[in-house]
Amino acid sequence: MTASEVxxxxxxxxxxxxxxIMFRSLPVPGFTARNAAGLPFLSIIIPARNEEGRISPLLESLQDQRFRQFExxxxxDDSTDQTAAVAKSFGATVLKNNGAGKSSACWLGAEQARGSWLLFLDADTKFTSVDGLSKLLHFYQEKGARGIVALQPFHTVKRLYEHLSVVFNIIVVVGMNLFTIWGSRFKTAGSFGPCILCNxxxxxxxxxxxGIEGAIMDDLALGEAFLEKDLPVRCLGGKGIISLRMYPEGLGSLIEGWCKSFAxxxxxxxxxxxxxxILWIAGSFITAGAFISSIxxxxPAAMMFSGALYILYSIQTAWFARRVGDFRWFVFPFxxxxxxxxxxxxLYSFIRVNVFHSVNWKGRKIKV
Incomplete structure (x- = not known):
C-alpha cells in the first residue's frame, strides 16, 4: 500500500x-416501580399548528396512562386544519394562540395551566407504555423536582426516506455535550425540545x-434560560418511554424541518x-473513499484493510443510530x-441562515 493509503x-x-469517545452512551430515566402517591397535579401543554393528522396518537397514549392526575x-397555533376539533374529541382543553409561534403558544399554555409541574410535549410524540408518564415524573421527583428533565424521544421510522434522518438524530444527541466519555464535564447546550418537564x-x-420568544431553537434557548438561574438541566434518551415519528409528510418536509434549525x-x-x-463525519468519507479507491x-491489501474499516464504520453508525431510533440495519452498508x-x-441550512437570513417551516417564513 502507498503512504497516502496508509x-x-x-x-x-x-x-x-x-x-x-464522542458518543459513549445515551442513558434513559431509571425505572422504579411506585404508585402515583406524592406526585403533584400535572399540566401537559401541547403547542400545535396543523397537527390534525399527527396529534391523535399522543392524545390516545395519554388516555392510556395509569397516572391520571393531569390536565x-x-x-x-393558528391552525388551518381540524387540529382543535381533534383535540377536543379527546377531551383536551383547547386554547387559541394567534399565530405567534411555538414559544408564544407554550407561554400561553403555561399561563393557563393549573398544575404544579408543567410538561411540554410536541404534537408528534407519544408515550410508548402505560407507565411511561409516571416513570418520567418519578425520575424528576427523585432528582429533587428542580429545573428541567428533557427527553429526546425514540425515533420511529416507517418509510425508507425517513432513514435519511439517521445522522441528524445522532448529531442532535451528541451536540448536547453530555454523552461523551467525560459525561457532564461539558456544559449542556440547552434542552431537548420534544419533551420538557419542569416545575x-x-x-x-x-x-x-x-423570555426566549423569537428564538429558532427554543429548546436550547429555554435550557440556557434555566442554567442562567442556576437551575439544573438534565437531558436523557426516551427509549421505552416516549417516541416520535419525524416528517411523515414526505422528503420535502424532512428537508425543511432539518434545515430550519440545524446550522x-x-x-x-x-x-x-x-x-x-467533524472528525467522525470526515472519517466516514475518508473510509468510504479509501475502500472505493482500493477497488x-x-x-488486494488495501481492499482488505479498507473493507474491514468500512464494515466497522457501518456497524458503529448502526450502533449509534439504534440508540436514538428504530432505524433498519439494511441501510447502514450504504x-x-x-x-x-x-x-x-x-450546508443548505448554513446558507439559508447566514446568507438569506430566513428559513421556512409550516408555511411560515422565519427570519433569523
Whole structure:
C-alpha cells in the first residue's frame, strides 16, 4: 500500500475511536416501580399548528396512562386544519394562540395551566407504555423536582426516506455535550425540545418561553434560560418511554424541518465536541473513499484493510443510530449516502441562515 493509503486508513481508524469517545452512551430515566402517591397535579401543554393528522396518537397514549392526575392543554397555533376539533374529541382543553409561534403558544399554555409541574410535549410524540408518564415524573421527583428533565424521544421510522434522518438524530444527541466519555464535564447546550418537564416556579423564574420568544431553537434557548438561574438541566434518551415519528409528510418536509434549525443549533455545541463530530463525519468519507479507491485500483491489501474499516464504520453508525431510533440495519452498508445527505442539508441550512437570513417551516417564513 502507498503512504497516502496508509494515512487514510489510519485517519479512518482514528475517527472510529473518536466516535466511541464522542458518543459513549445515551442513558434513559431509571425505572422504579411506585404508585402515583406524592406526585403533584400535572399540566401537559401541547403547542400545535396543523397537527390534525399527527396529534391523535399522543392524545390516545395519554388516555392510556395509569397516572391520571393531569390536565391536557392543546394550544392551537393558528391552525388551518381540524387540529382543535381533534383535540377536543379527546377531551383536551383547547386554547387559541394567534399565530405567534411555538414559544408564544407554550407561554400561553403555561399561563393557563393549573398544575404544579408543567410538561411540554410536541404534537408528534407519544408515550410508548402505560407507565411511561409516571416513570418520567418519578425520575424528576427523585432528582429533587428542580429545573428541567428533557427527553429526546425514540425515533420511529416507517418509510425508507425517513432513514435519511439517521445522522441528524445522532448529531442532535451528541451536540448536547453530555454523552461523551467525560459525561457532564461539558456544559449542556440547552434542552431537548420534544419533551420538557419542569416545575411551575422554576419555569416562571427563568422567564419561560416568554423570555426566549423569537428564538429558532427554543429548546436550547429555554435550557440556557434555566442554567442562567442556576437551575439544573438534565437531558436523557426516551427509549421505552416516549417516541416520535419525524416528517411523515414526505422528503420535502424532512428537508425543511432539518434545515430550519440545524446550522443555528450547532453553535451551542462545545468546540471539543464539535471537533469530534467533524472528525467522525470526515472519517466516514475518508473510509468510504479509501475502500472505493482500493477497488478501482484492484489493490488486494488495501481492499482488505479498507473493507474491514468500512464494515466497522457501518456497524458503529448502526450502533449509534439504534440508540436514538428504530432505524433498519439494511441501510447502514450504504452509510456514505446518509452522511452525504447530512452534509448537503447542513450546508443548505448554513446558507439559508447566514446568507438569506430566513428559513421556512409550516408555511411560515422565519427570519433569523
Amino acid at each position: 494515512i487514510n486508513l489510519a485517519i479512518g481508524f482514528l475517527a472510529i475511536v473518536i466516535g466511541i 391536557i392543554l392543546v394550544v392551537d 411551575r416556579d422554576d419555569y416562571f423564574l427563568s422567564g419561560g418561553h416568554k 443555528v443549533g450547532s453553535k451551542s455545541t462545545h468546540p471539543a465536541v464539535m471537533l469530534m463530530v 478501482i485500483d484492484w489493490n 452509510y456514505p449516502l446518509l452522511f452525504m445527505f447530512f452534509a448537503g442539508i447542513y
